[in-house]
Amino acid sequence: MSEAETASPDPGVVTDLTAFQRTILVVLAEEPRYGLAIKRELESYYGDEVNHGRLYPNLDDLVGLGLIEKSERDKRTNEYALTDTGVDAVFDHLTWTISKVVVDDDRAERLAEVVDAQP
Numbered sequence: 001m002s003e004a005e006t007a008s009p010d011p012g013v014v015t016d017l018t019a020f021q022r023t024i025l026v027v028l029a030e031e032p033r034y035g036l037a038i039k040r041e042l043e044s045y046y047g048d049e050v051n052h053g054r055l056y057p058n059l060d061d062l063v064g065l066g067l068i069e070k071s072e073r074d075k076r077t078n079e080y081a082l083t084d085t086g087v088d089a090v091f092d093h094l095t096w097t098i099s100k101v102v103v104d105d106d107r108a109e110r111l112a113e114v115v116d117a118q119p
Helices: 012-016 019-030 035-046 052-064 084-101 105-116
Strands: 068-072 078-082
Touching: 012 084, 019 035, 019 052, 019 068, 019 078, 019 084, 035 052, 035 078, 052 068, 078 084, 084 105
Parallel strands: none
Antiparallel strands: 068 078
16 A cells, blocks of 8 residues: 555644634534634633633634634624635544544444434
């Protein structure tokens, strides 16, 4: 088997992101959200407070990378949504992660159960 055939999928641009930024992308993969809704979802995930000084600079960085887009929901509120590039980044990272975790039939079956349990 050649090296190309055994190589893992390329995780793409997501390799340059922090875990926090990747989690933001996953939160936005579900649906577009305004900043406070993103903050609440992250706090639920982490079980700890996420301060504005951490969240908004990371959102701005992701906008700058073209992974999310920011639009004005009203005069005070911005809404954030994944771009097509952001969706691709989430799937690239997911594909890479799966390639590392699913190493045998038992794990493949566990993953299939997780996927099947989704709505």
